[in-house]
Amino acid sequence: MMAAPDKFSFPPRRRAERLSVAVVSELVELIVTGQLAENELLPPEGPLSEHFGVSRTVIRESVKRLEEKGLLIVTQGRGTQVARSGSWNMLDPLVLSALIDNDESLGILDELTIVRGNLESAMAGAMAARRTEEELTRIEHALQVMRETRHESDSFRQADVVFHLTVMELSRNHLAENIAKRLYLHALESTRFHGMGYENAFQSTLDEHSAVVDAIARQDVAAAEQSMRHHIVTSWQRRRFEPARRQQPES
Structure with a gap:
């Protein structure tokens, strides 16, 4: 029987993941406060990448996470649209906190x-x-x-x-x-x-x-x-x- 290691070692987090967390948090607040309004199209990856100072890969990962939280709808040929508030996952900790804080x-x-x-x-x-x-x-x-x-x-x-x-x-x-x-x-x-x-x-x-x-x-x-x-x-x-x-x- 193998002995358990004294200390569990987590794999190192990728820099893109850390950057994505910050981008997601800011975008959640922009949507919740209405600065990015319901049904409004999100700017393209290029301008978003330039605005946040991150790569397009980070932007794509952030958009994916916001889509999972119900805040964004990605439609082929139309772009990425801010979802109606009734579709948001308001029990998501980040979304709920942003709603209450604002x-x-x-x-x-x-x-x-x-x-x-x-x-x-x-x-x-x-x-x-x-x-x-x-x-x-x-x-x-x-x-x-x-x-x-x-x-x-x-x-x-x-x-x-x-x-x-x-x-x-x-x-x-x-x-x-x-x-x-x-x-x-x-x-x-x-x-x-x-x-x-x-x-x-x-x-x-x-x-x-x-x-x-x-x-x-x-x-x-x-x-x-x-x-x-x-x-x-x-x-x-x-x-x-x-x-x-x-x-x-x-x-």
Whole structure:
């Protein structure tokens, strides 16, 4: 039997691959922000190569990756076209992060809240329907940690995240868990998602989480769904700030 090597050695990354990552990242941002509009044709390889200071090989690799993310459509004889936003893979980490980071209107976070609220309410209901005593103990413990850290902002936020991830896991709905977790964890990286502080934030958050746990304990599916959806939507509405409106030029 061969002995395992002390240290695994990754093959060296090609320079073209590193350059492609940078080009892809910039093109994603240009598309997400509308600087490259939907249905617009991408410039030819030559001008793109000159603009980014990379070879045509790097441009071709970058276009291929954007096509895989649903942002570009390559058509024989027509060229490369920016796809409609409905075709983008918005669960792709790079695309989702760019959408959230450039969300000046907060529209994408509003939509994310609705989708997340529906998914997590369904998972809370699923947990209520078939939770075991051991699983109930786990979610009660997650709530108790929130209570114990309510005077420590960072610890409380972390405990809040653990509570939601625990409900997702114990729902046993792996598809919903995967989608909701991606949306939630990426949103947490945005200061816009955390929003403004508001009066009695800790207590109202605890009260709403307690309502979820109480419904799960009673195995009341409808109440668990309603409580979770209410918490996610209303807590976002409380901390959501009104985006600054751009001043109109004087006529």
